[in-house]
Amino acid sequence: xxxxxxxxxxxxxxxxxxxxxxxxxxxxxxxxxxxxxxxxxxxxxxxxxxxxxxxxxxxxxxxxxxxxxxxxxxxxxxxxxxxxxxxxxxxxxxxxxxxxxxxxxxxxxxxxxxxxxxxxxxxxxxxxxxxxxxxxxxxxxxxxxxxxxxxxxxxxxxxxxxxxxxxxxxxxxxxxxxxxxxxxxxxxxxxxxxxxxxxxxxxxxxxxxxxxxxxxxxxxxxxxxxxxxxxxxxxxxxxxxxxxxxxxxxxxxxxxxxxxxxxxxxxxxx
Numbered sequence: 001x002x003x004x005x006x007x008x009x010x011x012x013x014x015x016x017x018x019x020x021x022x023x024x025x026x027x028x029x030x031x032x033x034x035x036x037x038x039x040x041x042x043x044x045x046x047x048x049x050x051x052x053x054x055x056x057x058x059x060x061x062x063x064x065x066x067x068x069x070x071x072x073x074x075x076x077x078x079x080x081x082x083x084x085x086x087x088x089x090x091x092x093x094x095x096x097x098x099x100x101x102x103x104x105x106x107x108x109x110x111x112x113x114x115x116x117x118x119x120x121x122x123x124x125x126x127x128x129x130x131x132x133x134x135x136x137x138x139x140x141x142x143x144x145x146x147x148x149x150x151x152x153x154x155x156x157x158x159x160x161x162x163x164x165x166x167x168x169x170x171x172x173x174x175x176x177x178x179x180x181x182x183x184x185x186x187x188x189x190x191x192x193x194x195x196x197x198x199x200x201x202x203x204x205x206x207x208x209x210x211x212x213x214x215x216x217x218x219x220x221x222x223x224x225x226x227x228x229x230x231x232x233x234x235x236x237x238x239x240x241x242x243x244x245x246x247x248x249x250x251x252x253x254x255x256x257x258x259x260x261x262x263x264x265x266x267x268x269x270x
Contacts, residue, residue: 001265003214003231005206006032007040007067007199008258010053011131011182012218013235014041016254019131021056025259032262033062038206042067042195044181044221046151047075048113049132069151070181070189070221071198084201086190087149092173096153096188097143099172103165106156107142110134117156118142124156124184152189159183181221196224214265216250216258217242231270233261 006029008014015021021029029039039059041050047068054066059077066075074084088096097118100107106119108128115129120138129136139145155162155169166186170178177189195215203213215222215229218238226232227245234246235257243249248270251257264270 001032001035001037001268002212003037003265004208004212005038005040005199005203005214006262007042007195007213007215007225007229009195009217009219009222010041010043010045010050012237012253013216013222014053014253014258021053022256022259024256025262026057028259028262028266029057031266033058033064035266038062039064040067040199040202041065042071042199042215042225044068044070044152044185044187045132046110046134047073048134052133065202067195067198067202069193070179070187071193071195072151072189074198074202083205084198085151086193087151088153088176088188088190090149092176093146093150093153094143096173097146099169100155101143105161105165107153108156109142109146109150109153111137111148116142116145119156122156128154128156128185152187154181155186155188156184157186162186179221181219187221194224195222196228199225200228216261217246218253231265233258233270 050066054077063078072086106122108117115134115136116139117125120136175191177193181187211230213229214231215225216233217226218235223241223245232246233248234243236252250261
């Protein structure tokens with residue numbers, strides 16, 4: 001297979017609606033690993049939330065990587081070592097929290113292996129905690145509590161609010177990167193950070209080019225890596241922006257879309 005690195009978004013892409021990697025997709029990934037491909041799990045999730053899937057795919061044995069927080073962190077699974085770790089500049093953390101609290105929005109980030117938030121009962125906060133199998137801790141005054149570096153914040157609100165407020169947040173924090181990972185998640189990450197930027201960094205370390213990368217995704221936060229990869233594969237369930245950025249559209253995440261596309265790559269049909 002001509003692609004040497006396969007990078008997968010997780011939710012809505014590699015996992016189905018039950019957050020499971022199906023048997024067909026798992027077999028296809030293992031076949032690619034045996035063929036010498038390096039697997040990268042590229043997600044907005046924290047490292048803790050990605051690790052179970054990394055173990056399931058045996059990335060520690062095959063030499064795969066975790067790309068967490070939408071690109072703010074890279075972990076070498078075989079070496080159990082962090083290769084790259086970008087944090088939001090401290091001067092912005094309290095300002096971001098103050099913005100959310102001014103508008104009575106739920107905001108979350110991570111402290112150790114825990115989600116911390118100003119609204120523990122917010123349904124979207126609970127979704128983030130459930131996806132990552134993390135406990136949630138209520139913090140009433142996030143702006144004064146956070147005195148430690150964080151990789152990202154999420155404002156978790158109804159999709160209409162997120163869509164309306166993204167331009168506002170971008171204007172207020174022009175040096176940070178702001179985008180959606182789901183319609184109800186506004187992600188705020190360090191300057192210049194996204195999956196594509198960090199994948200380029202990893203490719204350089206591995207000695208590969210973007211033409212040797214196949215990237216799989218479904219969301220707005222996957223657009224740049226789909227566009228810039230040698231082969232960008234969007235899921236049938238992907239947002240329109242991701243589909244337009246991709247070179248190929250596969251089946252949905254509930255129809256083994258990743259597995260089917262990998263099989264075509266292995267057969268040099270893609």
